[in-house]
Amino acid sequence: MRATLRQAGRATVHLTVAGAMAFGTYLFNTVLLITAIGTVAVIGVWLLPETVLLVRRIAGAKRRLTTAWTGREIPEAYQVIDGPLTQRLRTAVRDPGTLTDLRWMAAYYVYGALLLLALPLWPVGLVVDGVGCGLLHRRAVVLPWITRLADREANRSTSLLRPSPKALLAARVEQLTATRADAIAAHGAELRRIERDLHDGTQARLVALSMRIGLAKRAYDHDPDTARKLLDGAQEQAEKALTELRHVVRGIHPPILTDRGLVGAVRALAAGAGLRVTVDVAGLADDGPRAPAAVETAAYFVVAEALTNAAKHSGSPTASVRITRVRRGLRVEVADQGHGGAAESSGSGLLGMRRRVAALDGTVRMSSPAGGPTVIEVELPCVW
Known part of the structure; x- marks a missing residue:
């Protein structure tokens, strides 16, 4: 019985917050109306992308509320609204996620009203004894009902807020485009690092090595001791060049x-x-x-x-x-x-x-x- 009561308490909190959000969507009608009039009149067309962003935040809050009840995350699939006004307008209108959110909000006007009407019913069932039924029995009937009501509300919200396959595909394409650009940037930076390491380290040592060998060849006939010292230095330079090469290779794949x-x-x-x-x-x-x-x-x-x-x-x-x-x-x-x-x-x-x-x-x-x-x-x- 205690577990049922706790679950019903959670359901009550969930439904109360959902009802408050439903009431908020009714007030949001004014914003949508102002945006529609401003867009038609052209002078307020800048309101459209801002309103879409506000709708996204409201839908995001509802997704988090529903996820907290069901334990199943509802993904978001939105295109980024940024850039010049024309680009922001185009993205706001063409993004499939905009239609999904507006469809949810329209449905919420209807079943949100039913939710607000249903909220006061279950406490009444707790305090009113039926004929031949005790309070404990009445609780056993009403408490599961409020939990089922929360489940139905959450399932309905999940079905309405879940992105369409088209929206998921568009979001995936945008994500892959961004990660591809990042990968190209990272690859370019890595190539520049390798080029810099080779140029400043290994190449410089190889040039010094070549010069020492050339000097050793010139001194070999008339000054063997100097040639030997130069060759010893050349060997040292070769070992350092190998060390530099190993360092570069480790940077590519250790x-x-x-x-x-x-x-x-x-x-x-x-x-x-x-x-x-x-x-x-x-x-x-x-x-x-x-x-x-x-x-x-x-x-x-x-x-x-x-x-x-x-x-x-x-x-x-x-x-x-x-x-x-x-x-x-x-x-x-x-x-x-x-x-x-x-x-x-x-x-x-x-x-x-x-x-x-x-x-x-x-x-x-x-x-x-x-x-x-x-x-x-x-x-x-x-x-x-």
């Missing part, structure tokens, strides 16, 4: 990933991070299946970047790395107990990390409030 796998490579990163780093691994075994090379590389560089940032900026002496094999891919979490405040705009490499992950259709979530802690969580999809 050989340690091939030799030790992701877990071993991350443990090596932790050992040389300059912090006390704990590494926790779940679902990965040295002799088990490995993620694709691109996924392992992205995960490796995420850990490397996060630990570098922690050592440089966090002020924390410790950090933790957790790598988990999940059903749809790989999850990487790096945390430190520093002073927080990390941001992508601060030039800490977080934007490059996000671009690298987005290129693989992964996600990055970061929490870094002032005072800490900083937690970076990355999910990389892959097939095991």
Whole structure:
């Protein structure tokens, strides 16, 4: 009985908030009317995209309310409204999500009124004894009814607010366009870094090596001792050039990933991070299946970047790395107990990390409030 009462209490809260939102949509009629008149009159056409954005926020609040009741997230699929006024108007009108939200709002005018009328009925059932029925029996009848009413309201909202296949496809295309642009930008930056490393490091050493060998050839006949010293210097330059080349190669695909796998490579990163780093691994075994090379590389560089940032900026002496094999891919979490405040705009490499992950259709979530802690969580999809 207590469980039923608690569930009915949750249902009451849900229906009360839903009823308040329904009442709010009636008041929103005035905004829609003003927008329609302004659009027809042209002088108020700028109101249209702003009103669509407001409708999105109202629908988003309803999605969150419904998700909190059902436990099933309702996805959003909107096109970004920005740019000049003509572009904003075009996007607001053509976005399939606009029609979905307006259809939900129109339906909400109808069943929202029924919801407002139904709300007072169930408390009445709790205090009125029927003929031959005690209060406890009356509660047993009414409480499940209010829960079913909340279920029906949530199911109705879910069906109306769920994006259409066309909207989902449009949102997916927009997402892929953005991630492709980010991937191209990240790839271009990586190529420029490799070119800079080769030009400033390896090429300079190879030029010096060639000059030393040339000088040694000239001095070989008349001054063998000088030629020998020059050749010794040339050997040293060759070794440094090889070191530079290995550094560049590690920036493309760290050989340690091939030799030790992701877990071993991350443990090596932790050992040389300059912090006390704990590494926790779940679902990965040295002799088990490995993620694709691109996924392992992205995960490796995420850990490397996060630990570098922690050592440089966090002020924390410790950090933790957790790598988990999940059903749809790989999850990487790096945390430190520093002073927080990390941001992508601060030039800490977080934007490059996000671009690298987005290129693989992964996600990055970061929490870094002032005072800490900083937690970076990355999910990389892959097939095991």
